[in-house]
Amino acid sequence: xxxxxxxxxxxxxxxxxxxxxxxxxxxxxxxxxxxxxxxxxxxxxxxxxxxxxxxxxxxxxxxxxxxxxxxxxxxxxxxxxxxxxxxxxxxxxxxxxxxxxxxxxxxxxxxxxxxxxxxxxxxxxxxxxxxxxxxxxxxxxxxxxxxxxxxxxxxxxxxxxxxxxxxxxxxxxxxxxxxxxxxxxxxxxxxxxxxxx
Amino acid sequence: xxxxxxxxxxxxxxxxxxxxxxxxxxxxxxxxxxxxxxxxxxxxxxxxxxxxxxxxxxxxxxxxxxxxxxxxxxxxxxxxxxxxxxxxxxxxxxxxxxxxxxxxxxxxxxxxxxxxxxxxxxxxxxxxxxxxxxxxxxxxxxxxxxxxxxxxxxxxxxxxxxxxxxxxxxxxxxxxxxxxxxxxxxxxxxxxxxxxx
DNA sequence: CGAAAAACTGAATGGCTATTCACTAGCCTA
DNA sequence: TAGGCTAGTGAATAGCCATTCAGTTTTTCG
Numbered sequence: 001x002x003x004x005x006x007x008x009x010x011x012x013x014x015x016x017x018x019x020x021x022x023x024x025x026x027x028x029x030x031x032x033x034x035x036x037x038x039x040x041x042x043x044x045x046x047x048x049x050x051x052x053x054x055x056x057x058x059x060x061x062x063x064x065x066x067x068x069x070x071x072x073x074x075x076x077x078x079x080x081x082x083x084x085x086x087x088x089x090x091x092x093x094x095x096x097x098x099x100x101x102x103x104x105x106x107x108x109x110x111x112x113x114x115x116x117x118x119x120x121x122x123x124x125x126x127x128x129x130x131x132x133x134x135x136x137x138x139x140x141x142x143x144x145x146x147x148x149x150x151x152x153x154x155x156x157x158x159x160x161x162x163x164x165x166x167x168x169x170x171x172x173x174x175x176x177x178x179x180x181x182x183x184x185x186x187x188x189x190x191x192x193x194x195x196x197x
Numbered sequence: 198x199x200x201x202x203x204x205x206x207x208x209x210x211x212x213x214x215x216x217x218x219x220x221x222x223x224x225x226x227x228x229x230x231x232x233x234x235x236x237x238x239x240x241x242x243x244x245x246x247x248x249x250x251x252x253x254x255x256x257x258x259x260x261x262x263x264x265x266x267x268x269x270x271x272x273x274x275x276x277x278x279x280x281x282x283x284x285x286x287x288x289x290x291x292x293x294x295x296x297x298x299x300x301x302x303x304x305x306x307x308x309x310x311x312x313x314x315x316x317x318x319x320x321x322x323x324x325x326x327x328x329x330x331x332x333x334x335x336x337x338x339x340x341x342x343x344x345x346x347x348x349x350x351x352x353x354x355x356x357x358x359x360x361x362x363x364x365x366x367x368x369x370x371x372x373x374x375x376x377x378x379x380x381x382x383x384x385x386x387x388x389x390x391x392x393x394x
Numbered sequence: 395c396g397a398a399a400a401a402c403t404g405a406a407t408g409g410c411t412a413t414t415c416a417c418t419a420g421c422c423t424a
Numbered sequence: 425t426a427g428g429c430t431a432g433t434g435a436a437t438a439g440c441c442a443t444t445c446a447g448t449t450t451t452t453c454g
Contacts, residue, residue, distance in 0.1 A: 006401090025311040027224055030441060041403040043444075052442065112309040114222040119369060147389075151382070157366050158359050158386055165358020172316060185348070189355055192344075193390025203431090227411060238433040240414075249412065401450070407443085418433075424426095 010048045013038045014062060017055050022102035026056060026110050057120070060111060063103055064125045067096055075132050082140030083191060086159075089133065090190070091183040093163045098170070098179030108168040130156045137194070146194045159190060207245045210235045211259060214252050219299035223253060223307050254317070257308060260300055261322045264293055272329050279337030280388060283356075286330065287387070288380040290360045295367065295376030305365040327353045334391070343391045356387060 016038035020029045031052055035042045049055050074080075074088045097104040112118055133156035140146030166186060170179045213235035217226045228249055232239045246252050271277075271285045294301040309315055330353035337343030363383060367376040 025313065028311065031443080032441075035404095042442090043404065044402055046443070047401070109309055109311070109315060112306055114225070114306070116222065118306060150386075154379075154382060155386065157362055158383070161359045161362020162355050163358075164362055165354055169354050182351075185351065186355070189347075189352065189390050193386050206431095228413080229411075232434095239412090240434065241432055243413070244431070395454105397452105397454095399450100399452075401448100403448070404445100406445095409442095410440090412437105412439095414437075415435100416433105418431105420429105420431080422427105422429080 009038075009040070009044075013040065013045060013048055014055070014059055018059055018102050018106060021056070021059075021110055022105040026113055053117070056110070056117065059103075059106060060121055060125070063107070067092075068125070068128065070096075071129065071132055075135055081145065082136050082143055083145055085136045085139070086133075086191065086194075087183075087187045089136065090159075090163065090187045091180065094166060094183045094186070095180040097167045101171070104167060104171050104179075108164070108171045126160075130160060133159055140194065144196060147196050150194065155194070162186060162190065206235075206237070206241075210237065210242060210245055211252070211256055215256055215299050215303060218253070218256075218307055219302040223310055250314070253307070253310075253314065256300075256303060257318055257322070260304070264289075265322070265325065267293075268326065268329055272332055278342065279333050279340055280342055282333045282336070283330075283388065283391075284380075284384045286333065287356075287360065287384045288377065291363060291380045291383070292377040294364045298368070301364060301368050301376075305361070305368045323357075327357060330356055337391065341393060344393050347391065352391070359383060359387065 013034065017029075017034045020034050020037055023029075024033075031045055032042050034055070035045050038045075045055070049058060070092055071089060074085055074092065077085065080088075097107060111121060130153065134152035137146060137150060137152040137155050137159075141148055141150065141152070163186070166182050167179065170177065170182075210231065214226075214231045217231050217234055220226075221230075228242055229239050231252070232242050235242075242252070246255060267289055268286060271282055271289065274282065277285075294304060308318060327350065331349040334343060334347060334349040334352050334356075338345055338347065338349070360383070363379050364376065367374065367379075
């Protein structure tokens with residue numbers, strides 16, 4: 001088998017899973033349905049994934065990997081101000097989810113299925129993401145542009161909360177707005193609350 | 198049968214459901230387990246509830262009913278400033294969830310099970326709650342204490358998002374902090390972003 | 395080419411559990 | 425106290441679906 005062929009099949013199974021789970025929910029989707037959409041036999045799924053839950057976790061890992069790369073690059077940008085970086089992160093968060101509604105449904109709804117899965121995920125990746133935001137906030141404090149009394153991790157959670165709610169609201173609304181169009185006002189509001197007076 | 202006896206049994210089934218679902222998740226809890234904890238037979242559940250999902254919806258309705266009463270009273274308080282009302286709502290939201298961890302788990306995690314349930318609930322009660330917050334924000338604009346350029350509904354979602362994230366974070370953290378203790382800093386941060394300059 | 399290995403298949407299995415319903419128990423009324 | 429009504433019971437049903445694995449196809453490579 002040619003190199004990469006195997007990887008491609010894994011990807012296409014994940015793609016099928018994203019599509020089906022977004023539309024019918026995790027418990028409303030059978031492994032058979034995913035296999036069918038991916039054009040493989042039921043058993044084949046188990047050559048690539050340990051079990052059904054592993055499929056969900058893998059979706060998260062794949063998406064989060066892509067996301068983290070870009071977020072990291074923003075934070076590491078030399079010479080950029082904290083305010084600029086925060087705007088970029090807000091825009092990144094909303095545009096990545098806004099570009100793929102199925103993925104957004106899974107992130108905002110399906111991953112919260114069980115406290116078990118949520119804990120599993122939140123203990124690792126989300127924690128890293130919050131730390132990333134906190135670093136930007138610290139930079140702002142050091143620069144003197146953000147309030148000196150803000151607690152970086154606490155405030156990072158606030159920032160994340162706002163982004164998360166915007167995404168959930170967008171996912172649940174049927175309207176045809178672009179999620180990314182909320183980046184501007186969200187950034188403004190957040191920065192209004194963060195700036196040193 | 199004495200009056201109220203029936204209502205009491207319904208309540209005790211709901212209590213049992215809250216407890217079991219918070220600990221094992223909606224799909225991890227069987228109707229039998231709930232019946233056992235409530236001290237009734239499996240079939241009895243179906244004398245009080247249409248089916249398993251109805252149990253979940255009823256938990257939401259009961260909790261939300263209690264919550265809305267209090268929130269409404271805050272908003273209707275005559276002579277109170279918008280800033281004061283917002284602080285009260287923040288405190289109410291966090292303290293009600295913080296007082297009952299099982300209920301908080303269900304609100305922050307289990308209700309998000311399926312986009313189907315989430316839509317069902319969000320289209321009704323949550324919408325009303327957001328409208329309530331929006332009214333306070335409008336009042337603040339009229340008073341001149343809040344920024345004149347804020348969009349009430351949009352900003353209400355931001356406020357809700359922050360509260361929601363605080364609650365989820367608290368539910369997932371094992372630490373023994375009181376959720377209500379975050380009310381102060383959350384209010385400060387929000388008001389910092391809302392005040393007219 | 396041909397044989398061994400790797401990948402894939404999909405029908406069968408086994409376990410699980412929401413819901414039903416024929417029956418029983420308790421209570422009220424005439 | 426008998427008869428009827430309401431409430432409650434829990435074993436049986438029926439359907440679902442994740443996972444397995446014996447058998448088949450495809451690929452690799454000497």
